[in-house]
Amino acid sequence: MQNIKVGLLGFGTIGTGVVRAFQKNPGLLASRLGARLELVRIADLDTTTDRGVQVAPGLLTDDAHTLLNDPEIQIIIELIGGYEPARTFVLQAIRNGKHIVTANKALLAKHGEEIFRAAEEAGVNVMFEAAVGGGIPVISAIKENLGANDFSAVYGILNGTCNYVLTRMDEEGEDFADVLVEAQRHGYAEADPTFDVEGIDTAHKLALLISLCFGTKVDFDQIYTEGISRVTALDIEYARDFGYKLKLLAIGKRDGEQIEARVHPTMIPANYSLSSISGVFNSIRLVGDFSGPVMLSGYGAGMLATASAVMGDVLAVARDLRTNTSIRVPAMGCPQSQLKSCTIKPMDQLVTSYYLRFNVKDQPGVLAQIAGILGKYDISIESMIQPHRHEAEAVPIVFMTHVAEERSVAAAVAEINRLDVIQEEALLIRIEENLE
């Protein structure tokens, strides 16, 4: 039986999960693959910490180049994360003819084109199932079995940290900052949570999904990105009163020749299946012209679930190696040369309904002032609540609008924000009723 040798760059949390996967089911893997997978080298700057897994003496090195230059290693798993040195190492491994399996969405969202082109030239695979949706096999579904579909939409919950925080805020009524601290304590949020809570991680993933589904290049910077840090437990409570759940959604949608590409807190009807995705779970809905809506859900992060996706990619590459195939499926579903450029629909042309919360001085005439400005911009109001009245304090007024153009809503909100009675910049949350 053939031996396929694998090297691992990065022995952090996910790296540890991957080592466990190599160790736990070797017989099962060999039986399914028809070859033996062998983890022959691990590189990490930290060679001393006890990760709770046993590795053979000499397996762990602090020098990545011993892996990158080892002619016996055919597959490199990159789990360093971030831009550098990951980019340099990956490009060198590709030049050395090694196949790449990575979980690094930031790297691919920023340097994907360079890496994918280098891989095409070298005739090696770059696999990245673990970069989106943790253990959920969404990348392979798009590229493989759903590959005969022309997709019209891809959207979902792509960040476990945000979904955990929003779920706790919903269930416990706690505020953002408190839940975040608790999430950090449980290891569900990073020490610096900016990438997660500000939606950047979600946007990295959406960029990959849009390219895969629509066959387009998408510049990550073009994706409208807004995080959850301004959402309060009160907003979630109001959402519930109106029959909605609040989720951080990534939305990619075809709209004629344009593509909607946006990440923001979103209110969706409580009876949507996405509304039931709670805690660290992720869920992605793909809409194909033949398949119709297909929804894939599971753990969006975590040591073992992410290791499952990494190992699935390793298996796929190993199957190609066993059968002497090279690049059976291009990294982005079609050759880089065939990816089209696309026009992202400007946010001010978005048409949807809105949740608007204003914190105002509690004095007579405020509602009339705000309603007057909304009316002037042709924004019609479906309902309004002013839940807590405390004489002389700042109080929230919440409006749910009918469908309106974002340009008008933004202009109205800007004008309202300049009123003397406004105590704090308004919060605008988009409502999506036509996704499922």
Added chain:
Amino acid sequence: MQNIKVGLLGFGTIGTGVVRAFQKNPGLLASRLGARLELVRIADLDTTTDRGVQVAPGLLTDDAHTLLNDPEIQIIIELIGGYEPARTFVLQAIRNGKHIVTANKALLAKHGEEIFRAAEEAGVNVMFEAAVGGGIPVISAIKENLGANDFSAVYGILNGTCNYVLTRMDEEGEDFADVLVEAQRHGYAEADPTFDVEGIDTAHKLALLISLCFGTKVDFDQIYTEGISRVTALDIEYARDFGYKLKLLAIGKRDGEQIEARVHPTMIPANYSLSSISGVFNSIRLVGDFSGPVMLSGYGAGMLATASAVMGDVLAVARDLRTNTSIRVPAMGCPQSQLKSCTIKPMDQLVTSYYLRFNVKDQPGVLAQIAGILGKYDISIESMIQPHRHEAEAVPIVFMTHVAEERSVAAAVAEINRLDVIQEEALLIRIEENLE
């Protein structure tokens, strides 16, 4: 660009969907595949009916052998359904070196081993994504990206007809027979609905899922199979009152060295994500040791969704052909010789809680008689309702039990059925609280 020639056996509903898929996105398919897919021949006994799609003159024949013996055709799509002549045609195509894509779960559940062994000998693929869960890419997920997992459970809603009927009964309070007639009128149920409503179709699919997930041979006849024809709208209403939904579930679970393999109406907590799968949607939950629970949902049947799965398999085979690979992934995930035999756990050893409905003569002392027998068999009752009292008519008494062994419950029910006051055989519905 290479041309890959495909033949289609069976020009019914799904066949028509497949023809549409070939016609609608040829450029997209070629770009993703790096080769051109060409549908060169269709065989069906009916060569005259207008299916609403244009096919070139001469493409359609009533003689399957012109496809099976055409040396240019490399892939045969079998959509005839049923055992014969599908089995004979598929075996002949395999002997002639053609790869097979099929949606025929009955054929594979009954003759799978013969077909898979023949394909291994001939070095061709047998792909069957469309046989389970319509457009949901579950077979490929198990074999490919989740392939590094040791699975402990696979379960879900696998029959769109049953789920449609149960959903309508739930939402409208209509009775089984009425909804079935309506489903037939809408084309959601066959003229002879036995395979669907009696759970046989679900059991065929479960047999395939169990083999794939657990690496075992499973004899389809060993799967305990019970359909939904005895369920009434009242049972669904009671389920709701107790906080449950009633679904026809397929359940495959590892239990030590044994495997639970069963299909039956099941009450599951209303807040389970499977409870929100309504109408013709299907959903499958896979539990892997690394991935954790992964849930895949989508249309479980229908012309276009099933065509999506068929075309995904055609793409996979075509990718192998383009790269000169043969049998990159074995049909059942590992070679036939490595499938283990397994022991199915006898139903009377099942331990769960139960919903029991007795229709009794409305007279004093009945409850005491029934409760006495349940107590004798050590079955403890969690709650009881006797909702409608109509002097002298048959009335239902419903019990929800605590966890008990099925052997005891079956014996108690048999004894109760023999009581004079019993008007109709008891209905027993299993409750699953530990699935998610």
